[in-house]
Amino acid sequence: MASRPARAQSLRLPRTYSFGDIAGTMADYTAESRFFTPDGVLRGSEAIRRFFVSLFEEFAKPGKSFEMLRQEVDGDTAYIVWKAETADNRFALGTDTFIVQNGKIVTQTFAGKISPKR
DSSP: OOOHHHHHHHHHHHHHHHHTOHHHHHTTEEEEEEEEETTEEEESHHHHHHHHHHHHHHHTSTTOEEEEEEEEEETTEEEEEEEEEOSSEEEEEEEEEEEEETTEEEEEEEEEEEEEOO
């Protein structure tokens, strides 16, 4: 059975992403959180915050779309697969994995197939 914290995180994140809620998103992370991206590891809430500020700026432009394709939760691990489009990029596939402990994301991974529109 999935743990309540992991389930809560996996369901809340896509909503805060789509609304650009930086405070709500950052409430899920701590100074010890790690976020693995294709460009390297972001360590700590300030580095992760800078990433989300940039991401939310891109998704704030007109013409965005976001579709959740899959959500799985097992214990303290949540996994999502999604696709999206912004004015600048096409996210043909995105996937995130979250490790949640004590209601906070301690580790997140991201990978995606992103193509610029220009």
